[in-house]
Amino acid sequence: xxxxxxxxxxxxxxxxxxxxxxxxxxxxxxxxxxxxxxxxxxxxxxxxxxxxxxxxxxxxxxxxxxxxxxxxxxxxxxxxxxxxxxxxxxxxxxxxxxxxxxxxxxxxxxxxxxxxxxxxxxxxxxxxxxxxxxxxxxxxxxxxxxxxxxxxxxxxxxxxxxxxxxxxxxxxxxxxxxxxxxxxxxxxxxxxxxxxxxxxxxxxxxxxxxxxxxxxxxxxxxxxxxxxxxxxxxxxxxxxxxxxxxxxxxxxxxxxxxxxxxxxxxxxxxxxxxxxxxxxxxxxxxxxxxxxxxxxxxxxxxxxxxxxxxxxxxxxxxxxx
Amino acid sequence: xxxxxxxxxxxxxxxxxxxxxxxxxxxxxxxxxxxxxxxxxxxxxxxxxxxxxxxxxxxxxxxxxxxxxxxxxxxxxxxxxxxxxxxxxxxxxxxxxxxxxxxxxxxxxxxxxxxxxxxxxxxxxxxxxxxxxxxxxxxxxxxxxxxxxxxxxxxxxxxxxxxxxxxxxxxxxxxxxxxxxxxxxxxxxxxxxxxxxxxxxxxxxxxxxxxxxxxxxxxxxxxxxxxxxxxxxxxxxxxxxxxxxxxxxxxxxxxxxxxxxxxxxxxxxxxxxxxxxxxxxxxxxxxxxxxxxxxxxxxxxxxxxxxxxxxxxxxxxxxxxxxxxxxxxxxxxxxxxxxxxxxxxxxxxxxxxxxxxxxxxxxxxxxxxxxxxxxxxxxxxxxxxxxxxxxxxxxxxxxxxxxxxxxxxxxxxxxxx
Numbered sequence: 001x002x003x004x005x006x007x008x009x010x011x012x013x014x015x016x017x018x019x020x021x022x023x024x025x026x027x028x029x030x031x032x033x034x035x036x037x038x039x040x041x042x043x044x045x046x047x048x049x050x051x052x053x054x055x056x057x058x059x060x061x062x063x064x065x066x067x068x069x070x071x072x073x074x075x076x077x078x079x080x081x082x083x084x085x086x087x088x089x090x091x092x093x094x095x096x097x098x099x100x101x102x103x104x105x106x107x108x109x110x111x112x113x114x115x116x117x118x119x120x121x122x123x124x125x126x127x128x129x130x131x132x133x134x135x136x137x138x139x140x141x142x143x144x145x146x147x148x149x150x151x152x153x154x155x156x157x158x159x160x161x162x163x164x165x166x167x168x169x170x171x172x173x174x175x176x177x178x179x180x181x182x183x184x185x186x187x188x189x190x191x192x193x194x195x196x197x198x199x200x201x202x203x204x205x206x207x208x209x210x211x212x213x214x215x216x217x218x219x220x221x222x223x224x225x226x227x228x229x230x231x232x233x234x235x236x237x238x239x240x241x242x243x244x245x246x247x248x249x250x251x252x253x254x255x256x257x258x259x260x261x262x263x264x265x266x267x268x269x270x271x272x273x274x275x276x277x278x279x280x281x282x283x284x285x286x287x288x289x290x291x292x293x294x295x296x297x298x299x300x301x302x303x304x305x306x307x308x309x310x311x312x313x314x315x316x317x318x319x320x321x
Numbered sequence: 322x323x324x325x326x327x328x329x330x331x332x333x334x335x336x337x338x339x340x341x342x343x344x345x346x347x348x349x350x351x352x353x354x355x356x357x358x359x360x361x362x363x364x365x366x367x368x369x370x371x372x373x374x375x376x377x378x379x380x381x382x383x384x385x386x387x388x389x390x391x392x393x394x395x396x397x398x399x400x401x402x403x404x405x406x407x408x409x410x411x412x413x414x415x416x417x418x419x420x421x422x423x424x425x426x427x428x429x430x431x432x433x434x435x436x437x438x439x440x441x442x443x444x445x446x447x448x449x450x451x452x453x454x455x456x457x458x459x460x461x462x463x464x465x466x467x468x469x470x471x472x473x474x475x476x477x478x479x480x481x482x483x484x485x486x487x488x489x490x491x492x493x494x495x496x497x498x499x500x501x502x503x504x505x506x507x508x509x510x511x512x513x514x515x516x517x518x519x520x521x522x523x524x525x526x527x528x529x530x531x532x533x534x535x536x537x538x539x540x541x542x543x544x545x546x547x548x549x550x551x552x553x554x555x556x557x558x559x560x561x562x563x564x565x566x567x568x569x570x571x572x573x574x575x576x577x578x579x580x581x582x583x584x585x586x587x588x589x590x591x592x593x594x595x596x597x598x599x600x601x602x603x604x605x606x607x608x609x610x611x612x613x614x615x616x617x618x619x620x621x622x623x624x625x626x627x628x629x630x631x632x633x634x635x636x637x638x639x640x641x642x643x644x645x646x647x648x649x650x651x652x653x654x655x656x657x658x659x660x661x662x663x664x665x666x667x668x669x670x671x672x673x674x675x676x677x678x679x680x681x682x683x684x685x686x687x688x689x690x691x692x693x694x695x696x697x698x699x700x701x702x703x704x705x706x707x708x709x710x711x712x713x714x715x716x717x718x719x720x721x722x723x724x725x726x727x728x729x730x731x732x733x734x735x736x737x738x
């Protein structure tokens with residue numbers, strides 16, 4: 001009963017929305033409408049309150065902390081922009097900044113193209129379709145830490161690394177992978193892409209299924225080739241899905257942590273800081289060095305980056321009218 | 322008659338109840354979660370409460386990764402422990418941050434501390450005050466795989482005594498496949514493990530230098546001795562090819578897996594190595610240099626009293642701290658956790674020194690140094706990077722050393738309270 005009432009309220013909201021006010025005119029329904037609105041706001045207040053306490057307040061607090069020298073032990077003292085100046089002068093920060101964007105700029109397109117290609121073809125496969133899909137989705141369900149450790153062992157030099165064993169059998173020289181400043185970042189990125197692939201495939205497939213088959217039938221009757229269908233029908237109609245995945249995956253790569261941390265625990269973010277993303281730097285600054293103010297400044301920078309990247313993507317991929 | 326006894330018993334019961342409820346003091350003890358340490362402390366608490374029925378000690382534990390943050394956060398909110406365990410390297414933060422109070426001199430007289438404990442306890446002293454006392458201490462030693470020694474034609478009962486012998490033995494043990502890949506390491510090379518301590522407090526001193534001066538606030542290893550020490554360390558991989566950084570992922574894993582002839586590690590590794598079934602291993606003192614100079618790195622967790630503890634709780638805390646740093650407690654700790662007693666008399670017993678495993682660690686304590694870290698994680702990272710620059714980026718040893726010394730000085734200066 002309550003559920004029906006709530007549904008009614010939800011449906012009725014656009015008419016009696018706050019902008020219009022509950023002055024619908026029909027006085028007999030006014031009290032009913034007000035009551036419903038109270039219900040709605042009553043339900044909404046809880047998450048709002050929750051978010052205010054759990055999300056917004058700490059966010060604002062982080063902004064404030066970034067202007068202090070708080071170290072957990074002594075009371076925070078305002079230091080103006082000192083943390084930000086220190087950050088921009090810190091060569092480690094720029095290295096980490098570069099790493100973070102490498103993860104983003106290389107990782108996002110590769111993972112999306114891969115996911116789309118797999119989804120596109122998997123969509124046509126009937127034989128063991130569900131099984132194959134489950135295989136792709138499995139890594140997404142696995143704990144990032146467990147997966148990172150397995151990959152970490154795969155990447156080991158001989159005698160224990162599987163990948164190097166295979167390379168050896170094929171007569172290809174051994175690779176240092178996560179022990180090399182040049183290869184480590186990409187070695188870690190591969191695992192991150194692999195881990196996120198299943199989710200992206202599922203979303204892409206849902207998007208593909210949502211395109212009405214009549215469009216394809218019409219195109220085929222008109223004699224359009226597969227390539228043209230892909231370019232003219234599938235990709236444009238898939239745009240909302242793509243936008244969602246681009247934003248989602250970008251945020252994922254900008255916040256990458258688990259894989260890096262677990263694959264390099266004895267030299268976190270190493271070797272020589274070559275795999276360290278911004279989030280790991282924040283973690284170390286805050287919880288190894290206890291420089292909370294400095295870490296807060298790094299967090300604010302990450303926040304700004306995330307916001308700019310997301311807005312930029314929404315703007316570029318926006319619906320052209 | 323029976324009634325009378327019963328009555329008397331009841332009265333006695335009530336009176337002790339009343340007595341203890343009037344006198345009962347509960348204090349809280351904090352340490353991090355490590356199975357054997359928690360068990361040992363449980364046992365110590367039982368013994369302590371037997372001797373002091375009016376005091377109850379409540380043990381609270383946290384995962385190691387959170388522990389320091391918890392203590393600091395609890396201190397801010399005023400809900401911290403009365404007695405707490407802390408790593409000696411945290412003292413600067415804890416003392417300056419007002420988390421600990423100086424040990425009361427009436428219960429813990431300085432001359433007693435200095436005469437009874439190993440000299441490394443001085444790391445708990447700031448100004449004129451001691452801020453904590455350890456129950457147990459840890460030192461380093463050379464673990465060696467007797468099976469690999471025998472296979473390489475070495476005598477498994479005479480492990481290397483000097484650095485030259487160490488290198489020679491490692492070279493005999495090390496094996497490479499046709500394409501030059503290491504398959505068995507002579508010795509592990511793992512700066513992220515204990516090698517950075519070995520390099521810092523042992524090798525630099527053996528090559529005639531000093532890692533730091535001025536209470537470890539000034540980095541002095543960018544010197545002739547530092548250069549020799551780092552060249553020696555990096556040559557183990559580059560020229561002598563006895564090991565490789567990252568071989569089998571971690572040094573201790575390589576040793577455990579029977580793929581490394583030797584490894585330098587601490588007392589805390591004993592528990593994990595004790596479960597090795599495939600081969601017999603032994604322990605010996607860290608190799609001396611050609612002139613016979615030895616050094617070692619020792620560290621410990623100490624127990625201190627919270628700055629906020631006063632009155633009855635303070636009296637109870639003093640008693641408890643005195644008990645857990647007594648010789649009796651140290652013996653229980655050694656048996657349960659396997660860590661060495663911090664009191665000279667409790668440690669240097671005939672039986673302990675003769676023990677083939679504890680003996681070498683105990684001898685190391687006599688000449689051990691303790692680095693006063695300002696930011697342990699960052700200083701360790703700095704040592705890892707220094708070696709990696711030489712191995713992975715082919716940076717000349719001299720330049721890498723100079724860069725490391727400057728970077729570490731910056732870390733120390735930034736962390737100065």
